Amino acid sequence: MLRIAVPNKGSLSGPASAMLHEAGYQQRKESKELVLVDPDNEVEFFYLRPKDIAIYVSAGKLDIGITGEDLLIDSGAHAESILPLGFARSTFRFAAKPGAVKNLADLAGRTIATSYEGIVAKYLAEQGVDASVVHLDGAVETAIELGVADAIADVVETGTSLRNAGLEVFGDPIMRSEAVVIRRTGADTEDAKVQQFLRRLQGVLVARTYVMMDYDCRAEHLDAAVALTPGLEGPTISPLHSEGWVAVRAMVLAKEAQRIMDDLYALGARAILTTAIHACRL
Ligand SMILES: Nc1ncnc2c1ncn2[C@@H]1O[C@H](COP(=O)(O)OP(=O)(O)OP(=O)(O)O)[C@@H](O)[C@H]1O
Numbered sequence: 001m002l003r004i005a006v007p008n009k010g011s012l013s014g015p016a017s018a019m020l021h022e023a024g025y026q027q028r029k030e031s032k033e034l035v036l037v038d039p040d041n042e043v044e045f046f047y048l049r050p051k052d053i054a055i056y057v058s059a060g061k062l063d064i065g066i067t068g069e070d071l072l073i074d075s076g077a078h079a080e081s082i083l084p085l086g087f088a089r090s091t092f093r094f095a096a097k098p099g100a101v102k103n104l105a106d107l108a109g110r111t112i113a114t115s116y117e118g119i120v121a122k123y124l125a126e127q128g129v130d131a132s133v134v135h136l137d138g139a140v141e142t143a144i145e146l147g148v149a150d151a152i153a154d155v156v157e158t159g160t161s162l163r164n165a166g167l168e169v170f171g172d173p174i175m176r177s178e179a180v181v182i183r184r185t186g187a188d189t190e191d192a193k194v195q196q197f198l199r200r201l202q203g204v205l206v207a208r209t210y211v212m213m214d215y216d217c218r219a220e221h222l223d224a225a226v227a228l229t230p231g232l233e234g235p236t237i238s239p240l241h242s243e244g245w246v247a248v249r250a251m252v253l254a255k256e257a258q259r260i261m262d263d264l265y266a267l268g269a270r271a272i273l274t275t276a277i278h279a280c281r282l
């Protein structure tokens with residue numbers, strides 16, 4: 001049985017379970033379930049606090065886990081990312097009242113509130129800034145107003161939380177993060193079960209990113225059409241019953257599909273269709 005850690009709460013939890021479900025795995029029906037065995041797929045899921053996942057995986061009892069890159073770094077655990085998953089994308093930044101702190105050097109001798117002490121302490125040490133760090137569990141943006149800190153370091157996605165608290169970022173982003181699959185550093189990822197799990201998730205990522213495009217075009221326009229839809233290995237070309245026409249089928253990036261359809265139409269292609277891909281193995 002492959003043993004996998006899955007976030008039980010917060011921003012990572014819903015999208016992680018949705019991705020596992022799309023990859024054909026059973027997922028828990030209610031949020032109080034802590035362990036779920038999926039016998040058909042020979043997988044056991046452990047629903048754990050996102051901050052703890054890297055620590056469990058590094059201890060070696062769980063084969064892999066899903067967590068945030070920032071949480072992985074913050075934990076300092078002996079674990080590494082093996083597959084980025086494209087959700088829970090965020091940056092990690094310093095912020096303060098406008099004008100109160102202009103740059104990193106201004107933080108010397110000041111207090112910074114954060115839920116990610118590991119990341120902040122490491123970054124300050126690398127940058128040679130001597131500041132105090134105070135740990136808060138969440139809603140860190142309020143710490144300045146309530147006099148607990150001079151600045152904060154927190155996850156920023158849209159920036160709404162900072163704006164609502166009347167704060168402004170300063171300095172370079174400390175790091176960028178997204179959800180990732182992790183394993184214990186140096187663990188055997190050639191293991192067939194781990195490889196199968198990763199291929200399933202990669203299949204979901206591809207199915208979310210690409211659509212299948214079909215169209216008919218005149219044989220003399222085929223080269224120009226194929227340049228627009230090169231596919232992954234190459235498009236499938238089939239003869240049509242009508243003399244001088246061919247049918248073409250290729251995967252294209254979903255976000256480019258409408259532009260490609262316009263360009264194909266302008267070339268004289270017709271019956272241009274796109275269909276969703278539900279699952280795939282490349
Ligand atoms: N608003 C957000 N947008 C995108 N990613 C986010 C956001 N907030 C947190 N994350 C990401 O989610 C992970 C944090 O997960 P975690 O569940 O600990 O925090 P949370 O979503 O803030 O939940 P909680 O309410 O329990 O603090 C990190 O990888 C972080 O980068």
Ligand SMILES: O=P(O)(O)OC[C@H]1O[C@H](OP(=O)(O)OP(=O)(O)O)[C@H](O)[C@@H]1O
Nearest residue numbers: 138139140155156157158159160161162
């Ligand atoms: O830039 P934004 O789009 O506003 O997103 C960032 C905010 O989202 C998360 O907070 P969450 O709602 O999880 O509350 P928390 O601070 O209690 O963790 C994070 O900690 C930031 O506060």
Ligand SMILES: [Mg+2]
Nearest residue numbers: 010137138139
């Ligand atoms: Mg949070």
